[in-house]
Amino acid sequence: MGVWWRAAKPAAPLEYRFSGLENECVMTSEVPKRAALGESDSELDGVRASRGELQDVVGVRGGVVAGGGLRDGVGVCSEVVADVTTPFSSESKLTPTAQSNSKSINRIRVPLSVRIALLVVLLITLLGTVGIGFLHFKYDGKVAPNTTLAGHAVGGMTYGELMVYLQGINSELMFDITADGVTQRVSGANIGVSVDVAATAELLLSDWSSGLWPSVNPLVRKERLIIGSYNLPQLQAYLDETFDGVPASNPTFVFNPESNTWALSAGQSGNGVSALALFPAIQKAVAEGGARELTAQRGLVDPFVTDAAATAVAQRLASIAANPPTISYQGAPLYTVTPSDVNAWMVLTPNVFDHTFELSFNADAISADITGALAPALLIPGRDEFRLQRAAGEEEVVLQSGADGLRPASPSELAATLAAALIAGTGDVIEPQWGDAPFTIKHMTVSSYHLGRWVDINLSAQTLLLFDGDTPVAFYRISSGKEDSPTPSGSYYVSDKSEAATISGPTWHYNDVTWIAWNRLYGIVGASWRSEFGLPVSEGLIEVTPEAAANISAWLTLGDPIEVHN
Numbered sequence: 001m002g003v004w005w006r007a008a009k010p011a012a013p014l015e016y017r018f019s020g021l022e023n024e025c026v027m028t029s030e031v032p033k034r035a036a037l038g039e040s041d042s043e044l045d046g047v048r049a050s051r052g053e054l055q056d057v058v059g060v061r062g063g064v065v066a067g068g069g070l071r072d073g074v075g076v077c078s079e080v081v082a083d084v085t086t087p088f089s090s091e092s093k094l095t096p097t098a099q100s101n102s103k104s105i106n107r108i109r110v111p112l113s114v115r116i117a118l119l120v121v122l123l124i125t126l127l128g129t130v131g132i133g134f135l136h137f138k139y140d141g142k143v144a145p146n147t148t149l150a151g152h153a154v155g156g157m158t159y160g161e162l163m164v165y166l167q168g169i170n171s172e173l174m175f176d177i178t179a180d181g182v183t184q185r186v187s188g189a190n191i192g193v194s195v196d197v198a199a200t201a202e203l204l205l206s207d208w209s210s211g212l213w214p215s216v217n218p219l220v221r222k223e224r225l226i227i228g229s230y231n232l233p234q235l236q237a238y239l240d241e242t243f244d245g246v247p248a249s250n251p252t253f254v255f256n257p258e259s260n261t262w263a264l265s266a267g268q269s270g271n272g273v274s275a276l277a278l279f280p281a282i283q284k285a286v287a288e289g290g291a292r293e294l295t296a297q298r299g300l301v302d303p304f305v306t307d308a309a310a311t312a313v314a315q316r317l318a319s320i321a322a323n324p325p326t327i328s329y330q331g332a333p334l335y336t337v338t339p340s341d342v343n344a345w346m347v348l349t350p351n352v353f354d355h356t357f358e359l360s361f362n363a364d365a366i367s368a369d370i371t372g373a374l375a376p377a378l379l380i381p382g383r384d385e386f387r388l389q390r391a392a393g394e395e396e397v398v399l400q401s402g403a404d405g406l407r408p409a410s411p412s413e414l415a416a417t418l419a420a421a422l423i424a425g426t427g428d429v430i431e432p433q434w435g436d437a438p439f440t441i442k443h444m445t446v447s448s449y450h451l452g453r454w455v456d457i458n459l460s461a462q463t464l465l466l467f468d469g470d471t472p473v474a475f476y477r478i479s480s481g482k483e484d485s486p487t488p489s490g491s492y493y494v495s496d497k498s499e500a501a502t503i504s505g506p507t508w509h510y511n512d513v514t515w516i517a518w519n520r521l522y523g524i525v526g527a528s529w530r531s532e533f534g535l536p537v538s539e540g541l542i543e544v545t546p547e548a549a550a551n552i553s554a555w556l557t558l559g560d561p562i563e564v565h566n
Contacts, residue, residue, distance in 0.1 A: 143204045147222040150289030154204060154224075162201050169226065169289065170195040175282065179243045179273050179296040191238045192231025193282060199227040228286035232352045233304065235282075236275035239296070245272020248301045250350055250357075251310035253317075260321055260339035264314050267303035274301045276352060309356040316359065316425070317342065325421035325428045327378060327414070329406070333429075335377040341369070342422065361422045366415035370408060380406035381532075382439045386463060389445050390470055399465070399475040402439035409435030447565065454561040455494075455524075455552075457542060459487060462534050464524070464544065466555060474555070476548045477533040481540035488540075492518035492562040497553050505539050514549035518562050524552060 143162060145155040154162065173188030173195070188194050204224055240247045248270035254263045273296040285292045321339035328334055345365050348357045370378060382405030387396040408414045414432045421428040444463070446456055449470045456465040459480050466474040481487035494516060501515035503525065510529070517523035524542045526549030533544065542564075544552070 141205075144222060147204065147224060149200070149204065149224045150226050150287065152289070157204075159201065159205065162204060163197060166195055166197040166200055166226075170197060173286070173292075175285070175292045175294055177239075177242075177278070177294045177296060179239075180298060182243070184242050186238065186242075188286075192234030193286065194229045195286070196227045196229040200224075203227060225287040226289055228283060230279065230283070232275045232279060233350060235278070236301070236304075239273040239275055239278070240270070240301075243273050243296075243298070245298075245301065246270040247272075248303045250303045250305045251307050253310070253314060253348070255339070255343040257340055257343075262314050262317055262343070264307075264310055266307050267305060267310070269303065270301040271298070272301050273298055276304075304350040304352045304355060305357050306355045313348065313357045313359055317346065320422055320425045323425060323427040325418060325430055327418075327430050327432065329380055329431070329434070335374060337418070337422070344369075345419075345422070359423070361419040363412070363415045363419045366418050367411045370411040370414055375407070378408055379437060380434070382406075382437055384439050385441045386461065386475065387441060387443050388465070388472060389443065390449075396443065397472060399444070399463075399472060402441060404439055405437035406434040407437040409433040446563075448563070450561045450563075452560070453556060455556065455563065457487075457562065457564045458566075459489065459536070459564065460566045462536065464542065464548075464552070466552065474551065476544050476552070479527070479530060479533045479538050479543040480536045481538050482536050485538075485540045486536070487522065487538075487542060487564065489564045489566060492522075492564065494556050494558050494560045494562060495519060496523070497556070497558065499550070499553065503541075508539055514546060514553050516549070516553050516556060524549060526550065 141158060143154050143157045147153070147155040154165065157165065170188070173193060174185060175188065175191070175193070176183055176185050178184075237247070239245060249268045251267040252265045254265065255261075256263060277299075278294060278296050281294050284290075285294070321342055324337040324339075324342070326333045326336040345361045347360045347362050349360065350356075351358050383400065383403040385402030386399040388399050389396045410433060414430070417430055417432070421430060442461055444458060444461055446465075446467075449467065451469060453473075454467050456467060457463075457478065457480075458465075462478050462480060464476045464478050465472050496515070496517040498515045500512045502509075502511045503513060503515060504510070510525075513528070514526035515523055516525075522540060522542075524544060526546035527538075527541075527543035528546050530537075530543055
């Protein structure tokens with residue numbers, strides 16, 4: 001048995017623990033006002049157990065508390081007995097403890113001093129947030145406040161103002177260089193020394209990445225140095241010329257196109273004022289924007305690049321030449337980079353600080369070759385359209401309809417890909433993006449016509465037409481004589497035909513070819529040795545495919561006219 005004891009005003013909700021029998025029941029509750037001691041059948045609203053809700057609890061003075069089952073619980077707190085003669089004594093089985101409860105009717109009183117402190121903190125936070133926001137708004141896109149560059153205040157400058165300021169510093173760079181008792185004044189531009197305007201501006205505007213407050217803290221002084229750009233080979237050339245130095249020379253590469261190899265010439269030391277020895281003083285003068293009076297000592301001047309480093313580059317070039325990239329179309333190779341290409345495109349830049357050559361490839365030079373010397377190899381041929389105008393005012397007759405070909409869509413993109421493949425040296429197969437190569441419309445005329453069957457050969461258009469009177473019957477592409485062995489123009493007639501002729505010249509000899517001659521030296525021949533037609537590349541003959549030659553021979557008879565013209 002047990003009873004509930006009600007404190008007048010408990011400081012906090014109480015936890016009541018019934019223990020000592022079969023079960024343990026822990027209840028945390030505000031003691032309801034109606035649960036006065038001795039009242040029977042009083043409902044204890046809000047009484048909760050740690051494992052559910054008690055229901056129908058009755059208080060009896062000096063007796064027992066009998067409880068029903070735990071609603072929504074997992075156990076039973078029933079017939080729990082407690083002696084209440086000395087409530088809450090150390091011997092009591094009913095023990096109250098303070099416990100937090102969200103339904104407590106008691107309020108915690110916060111001291112005034114704490115409230116004032118919290119209000120001050122809140123006010124400071126609010127003012128700080130507003131202040132930082134204002135500073136960020138004011139310096140958005142500008143140099144952070146209280147920033148100096150080489151001792152000069154630049155805080156608050158916009159990007160444009162900063163660029164003008166830096167370019168002004170760059171234009172005023174002057175140096176007094178003294179060597180062997182002789183002083184020479186020179187501008188930075190003449191010795192390859194300048195302000196790296198872009199890098200310096202980026203540094204000054206990068207404070208915004210250092211955090212919200214540090215980036216615009218007006219109390220923190222930010223000291224910055226000018227970033228310089230240095231061309232030490234140009235500086236060395238100036239020193240050699242000005243102070244009568246004997247120039248040093250870097251190792252050189254000589255390409256042999258016959259063996260596709262590079263021969264290496266060793267570097268040579270010189271004597272004079274060393275650019276490398278003078279560099280730290282120049283760098284300090286530029287960075288600090290201070291005194292630019294420099295003193296140099298004459299002595300041994302070594303090459304910028306060592307022979308060992310150059311040998312390593314030569315070996316790498318040989319490896320690239322042995323395993324070059326290839327440009328392909330639908331898996332079929334179109335062009336494989338040659339060692340001569342590698343030699344023409346490579347760029348060797350001396351790295352004066354670690355005494356090596358940096359090997360790269362000039363993408364602009366590669367792009368120029370893609371649209372120039374390599375263009376025929378990288379063209380997927382289309383088909384030109386040929387039209388014949390038989391007489392002035394008449395509608396042209398289409399002899400051959402045109403069709404677009406293909407060529408690299410972006411020479412610059414292909415050039416960049418080729419440059420990267422050459423650096424990798426892995427022999428990549430490159431399939432570029434292709435764009436249309438529009439066909440050309442060629443307009444043709446015939447100066448005179450013949451009755452019956454005759455042949456018109458146009459050397460400019462590289463075409464052969466079979467006519468029946470003024471009606472075109474057949475059209476063929478040809479390859480006529482090249483520049484040093486041209487096909488002569490004129491009016492001729494078919495003087496001989498053979499299906500298995502043997503023909504020869506100073507540098508050629510062919511057996512069993514179809515041959516239609518107009519004199520003993522020139523004629524139309526079926527050229528099985530040639531795969532493409534349309535360019536003047538022969539030794540003077542009119543070359544066509546073997547099938548075309550057979551058709552022409554079968555159609556013509558001896559004595560038929562042949563007109564050859566440009």
